[in-house]
Amino acid sequence: MKSKPRGYCLIFNNYNFSVARKAVDKLCNIKDRNGTELDAEALKKTFSDLHFEVVHFQDLTAKKICEVLESYQNKDHSNNDCFICCILSHGDKGIIYGTDGQEASICELTSYFTGLKCPSLAGKPKIFFIQACQGSNYQKGIAVETDAEQQEACSEMASSQKSYIPDEADFLLGMATVNNCVSYRSPVEGTWYIQSLCESLRERCPRGDDILTILTEVNYEVSNKDDRKNMGKQMPQPMFTLRKKLYFPLN
Numbered sequence: 001m002k003s004k005p006r007g008y009c010l011i012f013n014n015y016n017f018s019v020a021r022k023a024v025d026k027l028c029n030i031k032d033r034n035g036t037e038l039d040a041e042a043l044k045k046t047f048s049d050l051h052f053e054v055v056h057f058q059d060l061t062a063k064k065i066c067e068v069l070e071s072y073q074n075k076d077h078s079n080n081d082c083f084i085c086c087i088l089s090h091g092d093k094g095i096i097y098g099t100d101g102q103e104a105s106i107c108e109l110t111s112y113f114t115g116l117k118c119p120s121l122a123g124k125p126k127i128f129f130i131q132a133c134q135g136s137n138y139q140k141g142i143a144v145e146t147d148a149e150q151q152e153a154c155s156e157m158a159s160s161q162k163s164y165i166p167d168e169a170d171f172l173l174g175m176a177t178v179n180n181c182v183s184y185r186s187p188v189e190g191t192w193y194i195q196s197l198c199e200s201l202r203e204r205c206p207r208g209d210d211i212l213t214i215l216t217e218v219n220y221e222v223s224n225k226d227d228r229k230n231m232g233k234q235m236p237q238p239m240f241t242l243r244k245k246l247y248f249p250l251n
Contacts, residue, residue: 091132
C-alpha cells in the first residue's frame with residue numbers, strides 16, 4: 001500500500017438499543033452495549049495510525065447502516081488502496097442488529113462492494129470486522145490432552161456454515177465468533193476480539209506481518225480467554241478470498 005490515506009475505515013458503533021427493546025418483542029431484554037466505546041476508540045486510533053481516513057457512525061438503524069454503505073459504494077476509490085468497515089453491534093446467526101432491532105444480513109452488507117457495484121474498488125482488498133454475537137450458545141472448551149469423545153456446543157457450525165462474503169476475489173471478513181455462538185464484551189475493557197485485534201495490529205504491523213498472520217495470532221489470543229461464569233470460550237473466524245498477502249505498512 002502506497003496511497004495516503006490508504007482508504008476509508010468506517011466504524012459503526014451501536015450502543016443504545018432502547019428502541020429495539022420497545023419495538024421488537026424477542027429483543028425486549030436486549031441490553032445496551034456497555035464498553036463498546038472502548039472498542040470504537042481502539043479501532044479509530046489503530047487505523048488512523050495505519051493511515052486510514054476513519055469515519056465514525058454512532059447508533060444507527062439497520063436501514064441507515066445500509067444507506068451509509070451505499071453512499072460509500074458510490075464514492076470514487078480510485079486513489080485508495082483498500083476499504084475497511086468495522087461493525088460493533090448485537091447480532092445473531094448471519095445478521096447484525098441495527099439499534100431499532102431490525103436485521104441486516106452480513107452477506108448483504110459485504111456485497112455492496114463487489115466489483116460490479118463498486119468498480120473503483122475492484123482488485124483492491126475490502127475488509128470487514130464484525131463484533132457481534134452469532135447466536136446464543138456458549139462455546140465450550142475442550143481438553144486437548146484427552147482422547148475422550150467430546151461434544152461441542154457449536155456442533156452445527158461446520159454443517160450449517162454459510163458464506164458471508166461475495167463469491168469473488170479480494171474480500172476479508174473477520175468475525176468475532178463462529179456461527180451460533182456468543183462473543184464477549186467487558187463494560188470496562190471492551191470486547192475480547194476487537195481489543196485483541198487492535199493490540200495485534202499495533203504490535204505486528206511494524207514487524208511486517210501480513211493480516212492473515214495477525215488474525216491467526218488474534219485467534220490464539222482470544223481462544224485462550226475464559227468465561228469462568230458460563231465455562232465458555234470464544235473462537236474468532238476469518239473468511240477470505242484474498243489473492244495476495246496483505247500488509248499495513250506504517251510509512
